[in-house]
Amino acid sequence: MLDVAAIKADFPILDSTVRGGQPLVYLDSGATSQKPRAVLDAERSYYEHTNAAVHRGAHALAEAATDAYEAARSVIAGFVGARPDALVFTKNATESLNLVAYACSNATALAREDAGAIDPRLVLGPGDSIVITEMEHHANLVPWQEVCRKTGATLRWLPLTDEGRLDLSGLDTLIDDSTKVVSVVHQSNILGTINPVRRIMDRAHEVGAIGVVDACQSVPHMPVDVHELGADLVAWSGHKMLGPTGIGCLWGTPDILAAMPPFLTGGSMIEMVTMERSTFAPAPQKFEAGTPMVAQAVGLAAGVRYLEALGMSAVAEHEHALATYTLDALAALPGVRIIGPQSTIDRGSAISFVVDGLHPHDVGQVLDSRGVAVRVGHHCAWPTCRRLNVPATTRISPYIYNDTDDIDAAVAGIVAAQRFFGVA
Amino acid sequence: MLDVAAIKADFPILDSTVRGGQPLVYLDSGATSQKPRAVLDAERSYYEHTNAAVHRGAHALAEAATDAYEAARSVIAGFVGARPDALVFTKNATESLNLVAYACSNATALAREDAGAIDPRLVLGPGDSIVITEMEHHANLVPWQEVCRKTGATLRWLPLTDEGRLDLSGLDTLIDDSTKVVSVVHQSNILGTINPVRRIMDRAHEVGAIGVVDACQSVPHMPVDVHELGADLVAWSGHKMLGPTGIGCLWGTPDILAAMPPFLTGGSMIEMVTMERSTFAPAPQKFEAGTPMVAQAVGLAAGVRYLEALGMSAVAEHEHALATYTLDALAALPGVRIIGPQSTIDRGSAISFVVDGLHPHDVGQVLDSRGVAVRVGHHCAWPTCRRLNVPATTRISPYIYNDTDDIDAAVAGIVAAQRFFGVA
Amino acid sequence: MDLESLYQDIILDHYKHPRGRGLLEHPLGSAFHVNPTCGDEITMQVARDADGGLELGYDGQGCSISQASASVLVELLEGGTVEHSEAVRLAFVALMHAQGAGEPDEEVLGDAIAFAGVAKFPARVKCALLAWMALQDAEIQAGLLTTGEQP
């Protein structure tokens, strides 16, 4: 296990008390992680010593700011085994996934005018299909619904088993020659399930489809090498992995980044501009219009260095141990049901549950009254809740700064909730 | 004039030296402003005491984070005379302008499927026109070119006089019944020209077009009340007005915000989601998909409070005085030509110039060697350079922390450049 | 934190023993509202009873606050006039937005004053208001209310 006491000391917020003096027990890292001092220092230092417009100026500060921004890109790309120029910065994973979805709808619209200039893999129409899963975060569902509304393509999805795993029995018929895009979540934020994305991506490539992975809940929690996922594009967020709010990532192969038309357009992403027409810079600049989130990139790089110092294998082991402990503790509580895999095989540490006779919102409220912060609701995966016949869940999602004491506090809170509402 | 010495002391970076010990003279605020300690403190304090996912959690921190985010929205909206729910947060002004442009291209694509549900004002096609000006930043030019490529609409523009003002003689013929959108810059970032946007917006509304203002260079520099601009939508960035990188703003009337389809889709912007279809929350949530830039909103609100304490009229007067001083000083230098209005009537403090026999890049380099940071190039307004027959310009753009000593340093640098290259 | 100030006994009682739950056979107006953050759902229905008073029906799923609030609403307003329902609704909305500083009028609000503590929990205010927002929409749909002013 990690040295949690030492790690906690690096996170100022974890010293807080809430709700009238209760020490904070933060178990909502699946929503957003807390930030170590090193990240806050890196951001501040950037503003105090380096801040200037990047890629636009020739003066000393502008050069230093550009260096800081591009050095951050190298660090973050290296963290997932990627080349710096294959990494695009966005504001969050939602923008990253929308960027990909808009590549399809934009290519489709542009091809109506000038089909020759557009990569046909990105052009969709009636008869084409996009395949996702029934456990997607809304961020990897709604953008594809919108693409379908705009292009006439059909959305399909891999169904779930009652345990909250993908049912892959129909994989080869669901992903067929009509399929142009396959986009799946690596680790579910609500169920904790880790999906066999490599197998799904390989099937996507068999039929010539583009493969996309939503790695929001995997890059922060386990070693991830983008090449091993077998995808063309991988999206994730900075704020769930110790980084600041306001920065996300999109990795892509050189091939797909070159093929995709730009998304946001404006300054810094152009090659030539006249009033009549413009040409665009190569990736990643092509996808980074406007003044970027420079301080946030620098902060995220500091977060990545912090994780690298711990070692991502150690992080994954730590979370595995916490997941085992949590699953055992919850299994021992009468009236508590896990929503998602019961075993620790191919599952992460985010654990959803429901309590008989209690609404998840009320469970969360009792935990909160004891200083324990968990997430309640549909976790932006509403269809997943419906499929598993729950209106919502309560979710414990620990990270590097949590230990079994924190889990114990959550478990004690569940028991207290049962007692308070008189259901146990 | 403002008390510049006191203000400078609030900006840690302005104490720096560059290029081997030269004190930094920062005259590149048109590109991005520096940040006062109050902004850095506000961001850090948010991360150390409040950070959590907003609008998604029920625990104490999540409530506090949501309050901090929405309180920031109120402060920033109030700064431009707006209601909080009329203010959408984006990552930068470029995203704000793209959001508007995509409202048109998305509405056009969606109307093909289901015209009834879409506001016809946003649906474009061949025969329709979009009107901008010849002094737009690429951020308010390229997105409209893309809309035209996707919908078949035609891009038109208000031409410039040789002095770099809008030639409005053809206003009533250029904006005609075919016009669906009119989008103009309030204050040019390259020329410093302040445009009569009210008059242009009124003409837009006469023909039923939607009026958009790019206020990137006005909101930071003068009192702006969005209602007085007469526009439907107003876009600007946080980083040019003391705020952090990674946050932009879009204000809109309730009418237009309700009419525009969503842009980025995913979590936090929905009302109901099934695998088959989704419905969306009202604005501003409708346009804020994913985990937002919370710390950056909090930081920008602190920047706004800093500006409010100075008073925006005082800021505008200060810059007016600096502009007068700079124009006079440059006029006195042989071989130096102002690109943009020569007088201080309807112009801001960003002042572009060229030096006979020297390339702007080389002028900037000499200034840089003396610690003076200015911007060189086409300033993301390449067509404006072409129209005014210059390959590029050197630009001095001061802000609240600059005084006439800083301008003197720039002027001395220009003379030194002329001497170094033997052209004077 | 004082969990009891949030979950008053009246609330828990209405949650466990909802009054008047069930949908109407012939509603004049019906509105389905949902809390997008947590998924709480309420369908609220209105009709006229034989004496011209309000007849109310509802169904839904969600947390104790959202469901108890619907039950209290029905108990308070069933059989009354539309004007009365509107007065109570406005008083309840005001109480919820008072952030715990409101002085609830027990005369008007009856059992609904039990929700005063909810106002201190911004994330739960939406739960408490859900049924009341749906009521307004249902009355508008039924032609009983004309203005759709959101307070």
Add this chain to the structure above:
Amino acid sequence: MDLESLYQDIILDHYKHPRGRGLLEHPLGSAFHVNPTCGDEITMQVARDADGGLELGYDGQGCSISQASASVLVELLEGGTVEHSEAVRLAFVALMHAQGAGEPDEEVLGDAIAFAGVAKFPARVKCALLAWMALQDAEIQAGLLTTGEQP
């Protein structure tokens, strides 16, 4: 900062007195490159002279570094072999990416070693490389070079 280390006399001389400037009448290959940050432009053209050596032409506008670099390029490579141009180009690119730490080979680079100081100014490296990148494209277009490997 040492302005002289950036603007060596050789550079200023080539800037003020460009060598071989002008376009060819019958180019085999022609490439137009632009530096999107500052707008510097170069058109570089290649052909074969009577002896089979490289014939070069160019035109452009931009800062002293970008224009002097084109002039030095032409002076160094005109009349030589494609192989020679490629060797010099690779050495020049390496020098520009050495961030001031490179040991330029004067034998290969000739006057182009004057650009060593540019490598310390990242924003100017692109200016110095502009003509050389355009050369590579022009040679590929002319069929003189087959690989388009970017170092």
